[in-house]
Amino acid sequence: MKKLITVLAAMAIVGAVSAQSKTAYLDLYQRGGAQHLRTTLIFYQEPIYLGKKNLGEVLNMLAGLGWEIDKTLHVRRIAYFFPWTRHKFHIILKKEYQEGENPYEGIKGIKYNDAETQEALSSREDDTYINKYEFYKRTDLKEVHIPKNIVNIGKYAFAFCSNLKTIYCEAITPPRLGFCAFDWIPKSAKIYVPIASERLYKEAKGWKKYADYIVGYDFK
Secondary structure, three states, X not given: OHHHHHHHHHHHHHHHHHHOOEEEEEEEEEEEEOXXXXXXXXXXXXXXXEEEEOHXXXXXXXXXXXXXEEEEEEEEEEEOOOOOEEEEEEEEEEEEXXXXXXXXXXOOOOOOOHHHHHHHHHOOOOOOEEOOOOOOOOXXXXXXXXXXXXXXXXXXXXXXXXXXXXXEXXXXXXXXXXXXXXXXXOOOOEEEEEHXXXXXXXXXXXXXXXXXXXXXXXOO
């Protein structure tokens, strides 16, 4: 009887420990050309930009922190008649952890390359959109150049960029603007748009919210 009670007690303890086990999830986004892609990690809707990195390099780094691939939601490779390839990856990673542990420990310590910050924003000549949350809370940004081919800027794309002072948007037709795309940037910031389109921007849906920021500019 005592042996049976001991076994049952041990099973109860194991069950209690297992019940406390949880699973955390992490979003990995990569997009761009060639082998090194612009990489962003997101958890709790908080993005961490890692700069241009190889996918295998990022996955190996995360594996060292205990993360493994849960599912791949979107993988796109578009081959052109050029010696490079356009890519887009969205991968969900997971990690088992116990009650009281912080599964995201170590991730915030990952730093991006400072030399790649603003250059990444002005090298989107093949893109037509900026993803939601893509540059959310990027306090390193001071100046942004949005090419004329951009037709859509996602929600919160530049929100909480607290040091962003200058935004150049070259599109003649105002891009479709997501909710709070430029919210919580400095009140002294300026959004420079083509002179001929200044009124269009100030009256366009989404943009008119930032009318006081918008200034006509000669991009020639």
